[in-house]
Amino acid sequence: MKHLLHPTYFPNIATFAVLVNNDIRWEVEDNYQKQTYRNRCYISTDQGKQMLNIPIKHVSGHQGRQKYKDLRLENEYHWQRQHWRTLQTAYRASPFFEYYEDEIAPLFEKEYHFLMDFNLKTIEIICDCLQIEMPKERTISYEPHILDLKDARILVQCKNELDFCLEEYAQVFVERNGFIKNTSVLDLLFNEGTNALSYLENQKSNFLNA
Numbered sequence: 001m002k003h004l005l006h007p008t009y010f011p012n013i014a015t016f017a018v019l020v021n022n023d024i025r026w027e028v029e030d031n032y033q034k035q036t037y038r039n040r041c042y043i044s045t046d047q048g049k050q051m052l053n054i055p056i057k058h059v060s061g062h063q064g065r066q067k068y069k070d071l072r073l074e075n076e077y078h079w080q081r082q083h084w085r086t087l088q089t090a091y092r093a094s095p096f097f098e099y100y101e102d103e104i105a106p107l108f109e110k111e112y113h114f115l116m117d118f119n120l121k122t123i124e125i126i127c128d129c130l131q132i133e134m135p136k137e138r139t140i141s142y143e144p145h146i147l148d149l150k151d152a153r154i155l156v157q158c159k160n161e162l163d164f165c166l167e168e169y170a171q172v173f174v175e176r177n178g179f180i181k182n183t184s185v186l187d188l189l190f191n192e193g194t195n196a197l198s199y200l201e202n203q204k205s206n207f208l209n210a
Contacts (some may be wrong), residue, residue, distance in 0.1 A: 001019055001022075001150045001151065002023040002024065002025055002063075002137075002148075002149050002150065002151065003019075003022045003023065003024055003025070003065075003150045003152045004024075004025050004026075004027055004031070004146060004149045004150065004151050004152055004153055005018065005019065005024050005025070005026060005027065005039065005152050005153065005155065006026070006027050006037070006068075006140070006153055006155070006156040007026050007027075007028070007032070007116060007119045007120045007123055008036075008037040008038055008041070008119055008155075008156060009036065009037065009038070009039055009040060009041045009052070009054060009115075009118075009119050009122060009128075009184075010041045010052075010122045010123075010184040010185060010186050010204075011041075011123060011184070011185055012037065012041065012042070012155075012182050012183065012184055012185065013132075013164075013166055013181075013182050013183065013184075013185055013187075013188055013200070013203070014035075014155060014164045014166065014182050014203075014205075015152075015155045015185075016035065016126070016185040016188075016200055017166075017200045017203035018125075018152050018155065018205050019135065019203060020130070020132065020197065020200040020201055021200070021203075021205065022117045022150070023135070023137075024135035024137070025135070025137045025138065025139060025149060025172070026120070026135065026137065026138045026139065027139050027142075027153055028068070028069050028116065028139055029067070029069070029140070029141055029142040029163045030067075030068050030142050030153075031065040031066065031067060031068060031142075032056075032065070032067065032068045032071045032115075033062070033083065033156075034065050035158055036156045036157055036158055037053040037155075037156050037157075037158055038068060038115065038156060039053060039055075039056055039115055040052060040053045040054065040158065041184040041186070042182075042183050042184060043086070043087065043090055043091075043183055043184055043186060043187055044090065044171050044172070044173060044180045044183050044187050045086075045089070045090040045173065046090070046176065046177075046178070047177075048055070048171050048173075048177045048180065049177075049180050049183070050086070050090070052083050052086060052087075052184075053079075054079055054083075054115065054118075055073070055074035055077045055079055056071055056072065056073060056074055056115055057071070057072040057074050068115070068116055069114065069116045070114070071114065071115045072113055072114060072115070073113060073114065073115055073118065074113055075111055075113075079112075080107075080108040080109070081108065083108060083112060084105065084108035087104075088102075089187065090172075090174065091186075091187075091190040092104075093172055094172050094190040094191050094194060095190075095191065096189065096190050096191065096192070096193030096194075097190045099189065099193055100189060100193075101130050102170045103125055103128065104125060104129075104131055107121060107122060107125060126185055126186075126189065129196075130189075130196060130197045130200075131197070132197065136197055146176060164181065165204065165205065166181050166182060166203055167199065167202065167203065168181070169188065169191060169192050169199060170191055170192070171187065171191055172191065185200075188200070
């Protein structure tokens with residue numbers, strides 16, 4: 001069954017495992033919600049789990065809710081430069097950082113204006129790195145309840161996450177911090193490289209039935 005997913009910022013491993021193992025339709029007609037993976041991801045650093053957060057331009061309260069696809073990035077904070085430097089510091093010692101560096105770096109050099117456009121581009125680049133096709137299908141209206149798709153939109157939530165039973169893999173700072181599960185797919189890519197796709201294909205998505 002086709003799965004319905006939110007496009008998020010360098011999606012976490014559970015989300016990308018669902019993408020790799022199923023046909024996907026992107027949810028692009030929902031309202032933006034705070035404290036979700038729409039504008040954040042987590043990576044593994046020498047200090048442990050660290051959040052990369054994209055600043056956004058919030059609308060005033062009297063204007064009501066704002067569509068996710070209309071949400072603009074706050075580029076005055078030079079967040080792209082900060083995020084790229086953090087990734088370089090965290091992963092320069094990983095086995096495959098240099099292998100993928102030239103593909104990832106341009107995302108932080110070009111200025112984007114809309115959060116969803118940027119998120120979809122991060123997913124497209126990861127798909128290129130994994131040598132798989134980027135899902136193209138998108139919703140045309142928002143439906144709170146769906147019958148013809150598997151609703152995987154819950155994966156956008158940061159709080160009260162599902163219990164992801166994901167296999168461990170080699171992380172750079174595992175001896176210092178222990179294994180940090182379900183980080184951004186970037187962590188898997190930089191640590192496992194060409195084995196990342198096989199890893200994702202072997203992960204089960206039973207957590208969606210919880």
